[in-house]
Amino acid sequence: MRRIKNFGITLCLAAAMMTGMGLKAEAQSNFNTYSYDEWDESVAAPASYQPVAAKNGLEMGAGPLNTPQDFFMDGDGHLYVADTGNNRILILDDELNLLDILETVHMNGEEIPLTDVEGMYVTKDHVLYAAQTASGRILVIENGEVTSTIEKPVSNLISDDFVFSPTKIGIDVYGRAYVLSKGCYSGLLQFDVDGSFMGFFGANKVEVTAQVAFNYMWKSILSDEQRAAMTSILPIEYSNVDCCEDGFVYTSTVGTQLPKSQIKKLNPLGNNIYYALGNEEFNFGDEEFTYSRGRANYPSFIDVKTNQDGFIFAIDLTSGRVFERDQEANLIAVFGGTGSQLGTFSTPVAVETYGNRVYVLDRLKNNITIFEPTEYGALVEKATILYNEGLYEESSRLWSQVLARNANSRLAYNGIGKAYTQGEQYTDALEYLRYSGDRYSYSRAFGKNRLVVVRKYGPYAIALVVCLVFGISVRRRIIRRKNK
């Protein structure tokens, strides 16, 4: 590790000298920026995202916000904010300037207020889906006119005492709606284009803890009546849903005991396909936890969003941090935190992306913060995109620039190592892959290198052995002859 550090320092110094006075001094962040090393210990990293601005309702020009629950960025850079406490929806531009306020909509000739909207989705055709949680319906709004509603579905899958209280909604590329209902443990409710109920989608699984196993054992012994009297074990409900352009549904989960699979990427069958290479279950958020009263503060993700390049952003309510990972589950960036300064949050509830920007909505601070990637962050993202496309040669040039800024970047070592492997420079490849901690790629490069070594020296070794055997047998024969 020391060698890496020295190498990094040298590179940094070299970079600083080369750029000389032109080196831009960046303001230090108000939050910790870090990444994780091979042993899941945090190591320092440059900031990948910096807050550009934070605006509250007054600065937007809409009057103070009151516990906003959700916001949504459509493809044209219009930001829809559900100002739940004020019973209205704000429409802002990408710089958070007010464009319009929706307070009432027309429905069957009547004017109805937009009360308790906790979730929203806006399609490409500017159709606004607003989930009214307490009223138990979803309004489909076009130009201030309610064209249809989605209400409690009638189906034999759904019991009569089921309370439909939609909180979040996502519409996929085919126009199907995925609705999250409060207190529904069976997964997302899936509605067809015409609003008819299709079924439940991708439920979370019950985490097997000691108590669950114990209850299971009891239930196998008890009678039906006794069984009914026991508390039933339910999976944890999702906290949010995001429908990405790639056709997959991303979900986040809060308050899990075991911090695994909090972010899921569900395929059309409802199965999670978001796995890290090598290990099926991985931790999306922090690896190191703070403890309060002997219990770990596990991350609980409140919202998830993918950006145009497929990077996944999820916001953790516990630490107030936004975690960015790529589609291969590599940690790209960590930014934000709890606090009262710019770039920190008290109760973040939603995250959105537009272009390379990231927006975070804070329910308690009643404001929205805009983040933009720094030079370093943009470099890492660019290199990652090339790398994930398999263009190791092209990405390795970018990775060496990343390395000049962050000697702890495992991704950079990995990228350069793979480029060397591709270029058949195995000794260099092994060195870099070793720093990256990627034993799988290391093993492959090692195997190829071994083949090269065997091909190079193998003939000599065989020749040597043959000579020795021949020589010994000749010597024996000579001795035997002498003895005769």
Next chain:
Amino acid sequence: MKEKKTATNPFYTIMHPFNCSYDIRFKGKGNVWFTIIILIVFFLTSIFQRQNTGYIFNYNKLSDLNVFLQFIGVMLPFVLFVISNWVVGILMNGTGRFRDIWIYGAYCCIPFIMGNILSVLLSNILVREEPFGGYVQVFGAAWSLVVLFIGLMIMHEYGFTQNVFSCICTLFVMFILLFLIMLVGNLATDLYGFVMTVVKEITFRMS
């Protein structure tokens, strides 16, 4: 011409457990100094294994080496085993003495040590898809255990079932001893804390 090999040679022991355990117990063969050398080699091997296993198979953080823990990790199980087996032997009318169990136990570590060394060397030329190093290790360990089992049987003059029972009891006693060690350690820490508090109180009062 050829001198007849005896139990004084530990490498002969691991091939002929019946003869050698008999020789150690009833003819007073075996060298205590040699056992100490074996244990030192065992300890060094454990460090070698931790630090020099090929990168592909080595998940240890190399900079976190703690020699003392490695030493405990080798010596504690061995000493615990010898003591417990001796104690169990006394209770179950075994004829083995402490010295015999110690010497024979140390000799029996040899296949395990060799297996480990070989697996470390192999791990430096093998890739992920060829986990032969692990097989070698398991083979060495199995060999050690078999030889140990046979030796104890001869040494204590047990039958097969009796020896199995004795081995289970030995494991049990090992756990009890471990528990007692931890208990004593905890109590000692508590006592130290208590004495320190009292001393502090008194010094506050005096001044």
